[in-house]
Amino acid sequence: MADALAIQPDVRFLKRVLASGGGDLKKCYQCATCSVACELAPEESPFPRKQMMEAQWGLKAQLLCDPAIWLCHNCGKCTERCPRGARPGDVLGAVRREAIRHFAFPGWMGALVADPKWLPLLFLLPALIFAAVAFWAPKPVPAPPFEFGSVFPASVLEPLFFAISGFALLAFAVGVVRFARGIGETPSAGFGAALKDIAAHQSFKQCDDASMRLAHQLTMWGFAGLAMVGTATGIGTMAGVLRTPLALESPLKIFANLAAAASLAGVTLLLARRVGRPASTYFDWFFLAALSGVVFTGIAAELLRLAEARAMYGVYFVHLVLIFGLLLYAPYSKFAHLAYRTVAMARSRKFNARS
Amino acid sequence: MNSGSGKPVMVIGGGIAGLTAAVELADAGCAVILVEKSAGLGGRVARMHQYFPKLCPPACGLEMHFRRLRGNAAITVLTLAELTSVSGSPGDYEAAVTVRPRCVTESCTLCGECAKVCPAEREDDYNYGLAKTRAAYLPHGMTYPALYAIDRTACPANCRACVDACRYGAIRLDEQPEVRRYSVSAIIAATGWKPYDASRLDHLGYGRCRNVVTNVMLERMAATDGPTAGRILRPSDGKEPRTVAFVQCAGSRDENHLPYCSAACCAASIKHAAYIRALYPETAITIFYIDIRTPGRLEEFYARASKDTNIRLIKGKVAEVAESPTGDLLVTAEDALANRKSTMQFELVVLATGIVPQTDGLPEGFRRDEFGFLNVPNRNGGLLAAGCVRRPAEVSFSVQDATGAALKALQCANRSVSHGR
Numbered sequence: 122m123a124d125a126l127a128i129q130p131d132v133r134f135l136k137r138v139l140a141s142g143g144g145d146l147k148k149c150y151q152c153a154t155c156s157v158a159c160e161l162a163p164e165e166s167p168f169p170r171k172q173m174m175e176a177q178w179g180l181k182a183q184l185l186c187d188p189a190i191w192l193c194h195n196c197g198k199c200t201e202r203c204p205r206g207a208r209p210g211d212v213l214g215a216v217r218r219e220a221i222r223h224f225a226f227p228g229w230m231g232a233l234v235a236d237p238k239w240l241p242l243l244f245l246l247p248a249l250i251f252a253a254v255a256f257w258a259p260k261p262v263p264a265p266p267f268e269f270g271s272v273f274p275a276s277v278l279e280p281l282f283f284a285i286s287g288f289a290l291l292a293f294a295v296g297v298v299r300f301a302r303g304i305g306e307t308p309s310a311g312f313g314a315a316l317k318d319i320a321a322h323q324s325f326k327q328c329d330d331a332s333m334r335l336a337h338q339l340t341m342w343g344f345a346g347l348a349m350v351g352t353a354t355g356i357g358t359m360a361g362v363l364r365t366p367l368a369l370e371s372p373l374k375i376f377a378n379l380a381a382a383a384s385l386a387g388v389t390l391l392l393a394r395r396v397g398r399p400a401s402t403y404f405d406w407f408f409l410a411a412l413s414g415v416v417f418t419g420i421a422a423e424l425l426r427l428a429e430a431r432a433m434y435g436v437y438f439v440h441l442v443l444i445f446g447l448l449l450y451a452p453y454s455k456f457a458h459l460a461y462r463t464v465a466m467a468r469s470r471k472f473n474a475r476s
Numbered sequence: 477m478n479s480g481s482g483k484p485v486m487v488i489g490g491g492i493a494g495l496t497a498a499v500e501l502a503d504a505g506c507a508v509i510l511v512e513k514s515a516g517l518g519g520r521v522a523r524m525h526q527y528f529p530k531l532c533p534p535a536c537g538l539e540m541h542f543r544r545l546r547g548n549a550a551i552t553v554l555t556l557a558e559l560t561s562v563s564g565s566p567g568d569y570e571a572a573v574t575v576r577p578r579c580v581t582e583s584c585t586l587c588g589e590c591a592k593v594c595p596a597e598r599e600d601d602y603n604y605g606l607a608k609t610r611a612a613y614l615p616h617g618m619t620y621p622a623l624y625a626i627d628r629t630a631c632p633a634n635c636r637a638c639v640d641a642c643r644y645g646a647i648r649l650d651e652q653p654e655v656r657r658y659s660v661s662a663i664i665a666a667t668g669w670k671p672y673d674a675s676r677l678d679h680l681g682y683g684r685c686r687n688v689v690t691n692v693m694l695e696r697m698a699a700t701d702g703p704t705a706g707r708i709l710r711p712s713d714g715k716e717p718r719t720v721a722f723v724q725c726a727g728s729r730d731e732n733h734l735p736y737c738s739a740a741c742c743a744a745s746i747k748h749a750a751y752i753r754a755l756y757p758e759t760a761i762t763i764f765y766i767d768i769r770t771p772g773r774l775e776e777f778y779a780r781a782s783k784d785t786n787i788r789l790i791k792g793k794v795a796e797v798a799e800s801p802t803g804d805l806l807v808t809a810e811d812a813l814a815n816r817k818s819t820m821q822f823e824l825v826v827l828a829t830g831i832v833p834q835t836d837g838l839p840e841g842f843r844r845d846e847f848g849f850l851n852v853p854n855r856n857g858g859l860l861a862a863g864c865v866r867r868p869a870e871v872s873f874s875v876q877d878a879t880g881a882a883l884k885a886l887q888c889a890n891r892s893v894s895h896g897r
Contacts, residue, residue, distance in 0.1 A: 152725070152766040153810035156817055157795030167810050167817040202679075202795065204730030 130179030134219060138176055141235075142208075142402045143215035149173040149207035155199035160327045161192055163469070168192065169199060169209040176212055185220045186303030191458065191465030193217075196328040197398075211400045218404045221457045224303075226295035234453035237403045247445035251438055254278070267429045268366060269422070269437050275365060278441070279355045285448050292452035293460050300461055304468055311467035318466060332390065340387030340412070346380025347419075366426065381420055388413035408455035414443040483661040484509050484552075485885040486571050488559050488838070491519020492871055493863025494666035495541040496878035497885070502550040504886055509552045509658055510545075511559055511573055513837075514601075516619030517542070519668055523602060523616070523692070525699040525706075527871055528747040529777035535618065537871070542620050555621065560655070562663065562839045566858030567892020571658045577651030579626035584646040586614065590624055590638035598630040600703075603696050604671075607703035612638045612647075617701050661889035662858040664881045665842050665850055669831040669864035672727040672734055680726055680827055681797035685805055686712040688797060688825045690726075691744055698751045708752055710824045712803040716756055717823035721807050722748065723794040724765040728830035736847050738830030739868040742769045745828045746781045753786060762788045762820070764809050797825055831868035858888045 139146060151174060156167035168189040175184050184190065193213045200210040218235065225231025233239045255272050264271035318324055319341075325334035350373060357363030367374040392413055395401055418440035425433035451457065485501050487494045490512030498510045510517075524534045545551055556576040563570045580590075594610035602609075602616050611630035626638065626647065639647045671692045674682035681688040687710045689697075700706040710717050722745040727733035742765070749761045763781075768789065770778040781787050796808040796819075805825045810817040833849045835842070841859050843852035849868075850861035862881035863874035 150729075150766060151812055152729075152793040153791075153812045154793050154795040156810035157793075157808050162817060164817045166815050170810055170812060171815055202732075204725075204732060204793075206731050 128178060128180070131181035132179055134181035135176070135179035137219055138212065138215045141215045141218055141404065142400055143176065143212040145206055145208045146173065146176055146212050147207075148205040149177060149203075149209070150205055152204060154202050154204060155209045158198045158202040159193070160198070160329060161194060161324055162189075169213050172216065173207065173209050173212060176216060181219070181223075184216050185223050186300070186305070188304060188465035188468045190216050190220065191462040192324075192469055194325055194328050194333070196330045196333060198328075200400075208400060214402070214405070217458065217461075218402070218455075220300070220461065221296075221453060221455070224296040224299045224461070225453050226292045226299070230292070230450075231453045234407070234450045235404065240407075243450065244442055244446055247442040247449075248438075250281070250445070251441045254281075255434075255438065267426055267433065269426070269433070270365060272434050273437065273441065275358045279359050282351075282444070282448070283355065285445060289448050289451050293457070296452055296457065297460050297464055301464055304464070306468070311469070312463070315463055315466035315469075319463065324466075333394065336387050336390035336394065338387070339383045340391060343380050343382075343384030343387050343416075344412075346376065347384060350377040350380060369427075378423075381416065381423075384416045385420060388416050404455055407450075411443055411447045411450070411454070412456075415440065415447055418443060483507075483568070483659055483889065485882075485889065486511060486559070486569075486658060486660040486663045487666055488663065489513075489519065489666035489668055489834075489863075489865070490517035490553070490555070491666065491668045491863065491874075492521040492538065492541070493668065493865075493874040493878040493881075494519070494664070495538075495545065496875045497664050497666055497862055497882045498551055499541055499544040499548070500879050500882040501885060502548050503544070504882070505550075506886060506889065507550050507552075509554065509573075509660065511557045512553070512555045513558050513667075514615060515555050515578060515613075515623075515625035516615035516621070517545075517553065517555070518616060518618060518620065520692075521871055522618055523604075523696060523699070525695055525702070525751065526747065528743045529774055531747065531750060534871075537875075538618065542618070545620065553621065554656070556625070558837055559663070559839060560837075562841050562859070566856060566888050567661050569660050569663060569858060571660050571663060573656050573658065574653055575656060576653050577626075577628065577648075578623065579628060579647060579649055579651050580612075580624045581646045581648060582621075582623070583644045584623045585644055586622055586624065587643070588614070588624075589641040589643070590626070590647060593637040593641040595635065595637060596630045596632055598627045603703050604690070604693050606693055606696055661892060662860060662885040664878075664885055665835075665838060665859070665861045665865055666863045666878060666881070667834045667838060667865045669868065670834050672738075672829045672832050674726065674827050674829050676733065677727055677827065677829075679796055680723060680794065681799065681805065681825065682827055685797060685799035685825070686710075687717075687799070687803055687805055687823065688827060690827050690829045691722075691741065691748060692829070694748050694751075694826050695744075698748070698755075706755075708755060708824070710803070715823065716759075717752075718756070718759050719822045720749075720752055720759060720761050720824045720826060721794070721805070721820070721822040722761070722763040722826045722828055723797075723807075724763065724768075724828045725793060726827035726829045728828075729766065734830045734832065734847070736830075736868065737769060739769070740870045741828040741830060743774050743777060743870065745826070746770070746777055748826060749781055749784075749787050753784065757786075760786050760788070762790060762822070764790050764792055764794045764807070766791070766793050831864055833865045835865060856888070856891065858885075860884050860888075 153170045156162050156170040162168050190213050197210045200208045222231040222235050254277050258274050258277045322334050322338045418436050422437040422440050484507035486509045487498045488511050498508045501508045521534045557573050560574045561572045590612035591610045594612040596611035597608040600607045600609045611627045614624050674690045696702040697704045697708050728738040752759050790811050792809040792812045794807050794809045798806040805822045806819050808819045842850050845851045851866050860881045862878040
């Protein structure tokens with residue numbers, strides 16, 4: 122052989138993939154059934170057969186900078202068809218988890234969110250913060266009954282959440298830049314096409330899994346709506362042009378409630394699908410539990426407030442803790458797929474446009 | 477030489493393994509009762525066009541066995557017979573065999589008049605359903621015993637056409653099944669194999685696409701005594717295909733179907749490619765494989781095929797087959813060495829279906845492994861197995877395996893004598 126290729130397996134990476142959902146990886150014998158079973162796998166460099174081999178070999182660098190791992194929408198068809206029970210879909214999921222951890226900024230946050238042993242700490246932090254807010258933050262005088270602001274004043278919450286969101290956005294930006302550098306090219310040209318695909322859930326359509334597509338679409342648009350309302354209300358209250366609670370008939374509130382309903386339907390469908398999947402990991406559950414917890418407690422808090430039940434404050438407290446977790450830990454949880462997948466899709470679209 | 481207790485050994489199955497065990501036992505001085513389910517000996521080997529890797533006809537080997545069998549007083553051949561129950565212990569078994577009526581006596585001269593006048597048809601399993609025979613039929617050209625048989629399940633009510641046509645008075649339509657009991661020292665199950673049911677491979681199109689056939693069907697097409705008289709014709713329009721794809725591991729090495737390797741399909745497909753290349757030199761062949769498994773002397777057989785420019789070998793399992801309006805097949809696979817997925821068009825697709833152990837109707841006592849093969853070591857036992865029912869294999873292995881089983885049976889017989897049983 123003229124040029125010997127030195128393969129440098131990363132054993133720690135391999136062990137982590139095996140431990141986090143890729144436990145059957147070594148059963149793969151490279152038959153390539155998976156690459157055909159996958160409707161999303163392109164003709165040039167289809168996945169996940171090649172990624173299975175790279176994972177077996179512990180080729181961390183290749184895998185984590187491979188856009189293909191993000192093109193998978195985890196429908197599970199490859200796993201179902203695999204003649205060896207090597208569960209390629211779950212292996213890609215585990216590799217994505219490693220990618221999120223690898224590109225995390227700051228890195229120790231990635232490690233913290235990925236490990237179940239830190240779970241109590243992750244939620245103790247916001248619980249203490251919001252308990253402190255409830256006890257010590259200056260309250261409006263007089264405090265109107267059955268308003269969240271009477272216990273958790275907006276003047277404290279809004280800056281707090283803007284700070285958390287700002288930090289999460291920064292972490293996302295650093296992660297994405299790291300990933301984009303790893304890919305080797307700056308994927309700018311394909312972004313338009315990628316965002317169009319994401320908005321319409323085109324790739325999901327190819328997956329031929331109607332229930333997943335609906336669940337994801339409802340959840341994504343529901344949360345996008347809630348994020349918009351939240352931001353608008355936050356800016357509005359800080360600027361002094363809005364005051365919460367908004368009247369039920371105000372357009373912003375109607376929009377917020379519609380978004381909440383869409384999210385509720387979406388996460389319910391996602392939960393129903395997840396419950397039946399034997400290979401769900403802590404990483405899967407962390408994100409889905411935070412996501413659905415936010416929706417359930419948010420709607421419950423609103424209903425309790427309308428019913429003028431004092432339990433509204435307790436539920437709202439849990440709601441705040443979960444939102445805090447969802448936002449602050451987004452760049453290190455499965456939530457991060459929204460950034461990495463978009464970049465990967467942009468890259469892949471760019472390729473398609475060129476050929 | 478007198479073998480052991482003097483009790484005979486029973487061999488179940490008249491294919492290549494059972495025949496081998498029977499003649500080897502008889503040559504060692506042991507009486508044998510050879511029990512065959514169908515109307516004639518020969519089994520799956522008789523249905524072959526050629527053996528790999530030498531590409532010689534099965535007549536060699538099978539014919540030799542028949543010659544050793546014929547006129548050998550030590551061997552009792554029971555056809556249309558099945559072992560229905562076994563009791564006892566090593567060296568001393570009581571075996572009950574149910575013999576179905578052949579309805580044709582030894583007076584048969586193979587004149588064939590009965591089949592000419594017979595109005596009824598039956599599925600021809602010798603040709604894997606590619607043809608039909610009359611209810612009065614000859615199992616195949618080389619069959620032993622050389623007698624016609626009447627399949628009474630296919631006969632119309634009160635029909636006696638064959639009886640009237642037979643000038644030798646060889647037909648007895650009123651024969652009844654009978655149960656015969658034998659005292660034997662050991663029993664060798666050489667019941668062989670059956671092809672994996674291709675209709676269960678829904679993604680590979682068998683039964684859905686007309687021009688998807690199995691490897692055993694192709695073997696019959698290639699055989700000169702087969703339904704197409706030796707020509708490879710695709711089922712939809714009888715066209716001689718110019719492009720043929722072989723799908724390896726069609727069911728084998730797949731935990732959703734057969735978790736094990738069927739051992740013979742790789743060499744069989746290379747053999748089939750050789751048939752097609754000899755018949756139609758212009759035809760292009762593509763073999764889709766996971767791994768080509770041709771150990772030992774078969775390596776050279778594979779090397780020859782891989783040098784043939786009309787044979788393309790693609791590493792990648794076919795996972796999807798669809799039919800085009802013209803009856804051609806659209807085959808999707810990833811070429812794993814090129815990391816490229818594509819859909820290719822072929823005029824004929826052959827599924828290399830695997831080997832399933834044939835243990836239907838075998839009484840309790842024969843121990844099965846996790847895959848259903850009779851491959852459980854049974855030291856000092858008298859219920860033995862040989863050939864493809866023990867493990868998936870090529871013909872030459874089955875022959876050797878049967879010789880080994882014959883020795884085991886002799887040891888079992890002798891042990892029971894020396895222990896005074």
